Amino acid sequence: MSFPLPEYIQLYPTTRCNQDCSFCFNKEGKIISDMSYPNAIKLLDMLSSAGIREIDIMGGEPFLLQWMPDFIDTALNRNFMVNISTNGSITNMIQRFKDIDHQKFNIGVSLEGSNENNHNRLTNSSNFNKAVECIKGLVCLNLNPIVKTVVVKSSTRDIQKIINLLIDIGVRRYYLIHMDLLSKDLSAMKESLSYVEFLEFYKSIKTANPVIDIHHVNASCFRKESLPSDIRCAGGVRKLSIMPDGSVLPCNLFQPFKEFILGNIFKDDFNDIWMNPKLDLFRYHKANRCDIESCPNKSACTGGCPAHGFYHYGNPDKPDIRCVL
Secondary structure: OOOOOOOEEEEOOOOOOOOOOOOOOOOOOOOOOOOOHHHHHHHHHHHHHHOOOEEEEOOOOHHHOOOHHHHHHHHHHOOOEEEEEEOOOOHHHHHHHOOOOHHHEEEEEEOOOOOHHHHHHHHOOOOHHHHHHHHHHHHHOOOOOEEEEEEOHHHOOOHHHHHHHHHHHOOOEEEEEEOOOOOOOHHHHHHOOOHHHHHHHHHHHHHHOOOOEEEEEOOHHHOHHHOOOOOOOOEOOOEEEEOOOOEEEOOHHHOOOHHHOOEEOOOOOHHHHHOOHHHHHHHOOOOOOOOOOOOOOHHHOOOOOHHHHHHHHOOOOOOOHHHHO
């Protein structure tokens, strides 16, 4: 295999969710039947054989699958590093992790507001109290949960209050997430921050709150120093995404685009998937083709997220819509 293995797999065992977040990037993805437990275990065998030892479980809401705790136990027993993201609404699962090896397990819980009104409005749910209960339970189990908030313009005024709440609970790790904009809805566009705006907001929040460990999550293409040289983005380089039916994509953001399916993990040889020529777009990159010359981040960027360019313009080398608005 002539290209280094991916560092981790983004696993989507389900696309179902019991929330309808206004900023969700999965809204236009097709509905796919849930992955079965036997296939999930088969996947562990395949990844282990390929030499991949880290799984990032996403969704949808993965804890809608009753077998998820058993799958996590199996993966940990096979020496995988497991990260999982949840909206925290299915609180009866939490006690299953009482004796888990937290050195190889990270659980992230989404909290989108400091109170019921703000959280429930953005998630179109009534799950605020459940999410807080989930976070408190994980803290009590000494699992050091990661709490995550997607930053939208209307939530910037509330994030300090979220941090205050988390500090009171005893949370030590907090992540601010740059909103993806795979939508042409005008209200979603108005809520979006450019990467430069997002980064400035993150820096100000981090500086103001030294007692909690605050990080930021954004498309790797905005920070080329985080990538190997001449790489477009982390998709198809450091990671692959596997959907419930086994279809493989360079990154989870390409879920709506059948043009970027690389194969099926349950039907095709992993080496053939990993060396698919479609990944050349991500692996061999010589210049930032974005034409926004006035952007202060241009010299540090590879051209913005290719999934956003493809969604909005049909061309992955077009400027990131979040930086054009």
